[in-house]
Amino acid sequence: MSALLEVEGLVKHYLVRGGGGLFGAPVVLKAVDGVSFSIPAGRTLGLVGESGCGKSTTARLVLGTLARDDGKVVFDGEPVGAVRDARWRAQRRTMQMVYQDPLSALDRRLTVGKQVMEPALIHGLGTAAERRQKALSIMDAVGLSSRFFDRYPHELSGGQRQRVVLARALILSPKLLVCDEPISALDVSIQAQVINLLLDLQDQFSLTYLFISHDLKVVRQVAHEVAVMYLGRIVERGDPEALFHAPAHPYTRALVGAIPTPLTRGRARASLQGDPPSPINTPPGCAFHPRCPRAEARCRSEAPLLRPLDDGRFAACHFPVLSTPAREAA
Amino acid sequence: MTSPLVELKDLTVDFPVGGNWVRALHGVSLTIRRGEALGLVGESGSGKSVTWLAATKLLPAKARIAGEVLLDGRPIQGLTRDQMAGVRGKRVALIFQDPTSSLNPVHRVGTQIAEAVRLHRGFDAAAARAEARRLLDRVHIPSAARRIDDYPHELSGGTNQRVMIAVALAGEPDLLVADEPTTALDVTIQAQILDLLAEMRRETGMALVLISHDLGIVADITDRVAVMYAGRIVEEAPVDALFDDPRHPYTQGLLAALPDVGGPRRRLTAIHGQVPNPAALPPGCSFAPRCPAAIAGCVTAIPSLDAVAADRRTACFRARPATSLEIAA
């Protein structure tokens, strides 16, 4: 099966002011530092990691809305350029983005119907009557009744607004949806509705998802493969069940072990010490070594590469954990 | 029998919204025993924060509050704002979601802790600073001696939340109300803060009210849980009973809608519909339009929060009523 999206060696570095106040020498912030993955058509890759690890930057590099410093992105057999020419625009039509905060992604002066039709209008697709018809059928697919057509975003609940955002993305019949924390801003009782909707839409429209979230529980629900990021790099990638049940990378282990759930209540957690270091001056060797319970001398000097393990998973660690389940060790 | 530490009795809160009064809290009654950890869960707007802001007189003056708040069995209504300020911090301390914005950005963190120590325990400047230093150690801030002169913006979110906890501990409170203390933090840092809260409670014996929309967090460090929906407590139970055998359809729905990292992967059962607008609550039980168990009577009367077993209360017409034996147990 060939991949719909192939990403290789993505890099984005920023020059930011250093520690020495206003006039400090500029230093390099490695927002994304060599990220590779691929997503087969119709599948979902879940990208997880803590705030600032480079998830959103990766998303923008994939879509070409942010210029990369290095690496390449191939979408549906065609390279995605960083130049906004006609070809990029045509390509962009089939790659759509869904953001965390539906309200700020919507125009508060436009009715729901107008917003859903707008992308088709911009791309000059169909007649006005066809656009209206298409908008109504997409609204139906995302579970918005036609009575919302003439309503305004502020009259809708958070879950309904996120449905409008989805409808707006879907009207262009995209192949890929990049969802950046699509349910984080929603009420708890609404999150499951949107998760189920995303799964149903994937079936119905054969969509491919790059699904970004800091919530591993949600990612497990939707992803066929999971990639864990730490300080701009993927540290582990593989099947969600294997990865969450028996994480190989010590960071994944800590991440999974830190999640409080009703299922694991009362069980001792093996907490990770310290704060995540900043992507400025990342530690030498393995960037995780200052917080890693398994670190040895080699980790401080030699950066581990993302290598395949026996079970088909990939981990970037000199001493991966090869057997014990994450949540029973403590 | 000694009186409970804090008792809220039929607390109601109304806010003026566009010329009308909109009721945010519809008679909340809650008892906090000495030393216990109570979780308060519910989704955004359900009234978790307003409950405790009303109880500690921190709501804006335009809000209309009714009901009783008892501390050690004595009502606090009569207290002036100044007297109340003495209760807050000294007896009942609060910490909030966003530590960095709750701290004063222009004062060093050590100064802010020392200030709380002076205010609540009457120490002089030197003693207060020494105590601040000790508190920073106590909340496990590495190299406390250096951090004491840092400003909040120089510290990470997790460290600032530790500072907030140190400020809260300064008055040696009997109750700490932590309102979404980890929501703004990453999951590995969240785990550290939850561990710290549990440790502080073990060491000081203070009671804890942990407000969260995350059932997992509440399950982690509390003994008893109250679930709020649309300005009311709809279920209250010991933590294990609530998760193993939820009685209210809303609690049942929340648990069915919750993804997990372990166990079999299953399609989530979503609660359909949406959270009601407080200005236009549905008639009868507020959960009725979304409730799979609703019967005709649910839209004509509001279910009261009644005992359904020993130490368990549920506000639902269809929850199994308690036998007198269970209540006596």
Ligand SMILES: Nc1ncnc2c1ncn2[C@@H]1O[C@H](COP(=O)(O)OP(=O)(O)OP(=O)(O)O)[C@@H](O)[C@H]1O
């Ligand atoms: N100052 C205020 N003026 C008007 N309405 C208010 C005010 N403060 C709170 N409310 C309303 O009171 C209700 C309960 O709010 P509260 O802040 O207690 O919710 P919550 O359960 O803490 O939610 P969250 O999880 O979002 O923090 C909401 O409908 C809210 O809009």
Ligand SMILES: Nc1ncnc2c1ncn2[C@@H]1O[C@H](COP(=O)(O)OP(=O)(O)O)[C@@H](O)[C@H]1O
């Ligand atoms: N325009 C920018 N200039 C400087 N630094 C940036 C910029 N955009 C992102 N960063 C930094 O890059 C890192 C990764 O950011 P981001 O991709 O937004 O993380 P995530 O989405 O995983 O939370 C962070 O340290 C962030 O502060």
Ligand code: SF4
């Ligand atoms: S390479 Fe070493 S420091 Fe890095 S995660 Fe593996 S064991 Fe830990």
Ligand code: SF4
């Ligand atoms: S009272 Fe009726 S509507 Fe309300 S939760 Fe119980 S069964 Fe459902």
Ligand SMILES: [Mg+2]
């Ligand atoms: Mg982001």
Ligand SMILES: [Mg+2]
């Ligand atoms: Mg709140």
